[in-house]
Amino acid sequence: MTIADTGLTLTLERDYRISPARMFELWTTAEHLAAWLKPSIDRYKTSTCEADARVGGTYRLTIPGVTADEDDMTAYGTYLELDPPRLVRFTWGWEDTTPDSTEVTVEISPTDEGCHVVLTHVRLWDEDQRDRHAAGWEGSLDSLATLYG
Secondary structure, eight states, X not given: OOOOOOOEEEEEEEEESSOHHHHHHHHHOHHHHHXXXXXXXXXXXOOEEEEOOXXXXXXXXXXXXXXXXXXXXXXXXXXXXEETTTEXXXXXXXXTTOOSOEEEEEEEEEETTEEEEEEEEEEESSHHHHXXXXXXXXXXXXXXXXXXX
């Protein structure tokens, strides 16, 4: 399936009190991704993650549903570019709902107090998808700050 590029893009920026090398590790290590990559660490239980962080390698992250009636959510994709400690680029999709046709770029730059992160999510289908991903990424970036600084 091919999704047309609608031109819809989401960009979020945050500062953290950890080194760029540590931030890169948090974006490429399954154990760490499972801990923070979810809309809320308070609301969602521990996720499971598999990640083969190399160009062409894949990841799969399953976030358990909040209630017994809520289905698990599984995100998956392929690593497209890795440039430690400054860049992680990968495809993004949700199992059973969307193909991994969107793309996320995480740019990490050093600051005096740690690092600055710019997350850009491109090729989003429509405004609803953009808005839902904005809420999810904001929660995930908050979780990252809570757990690691």
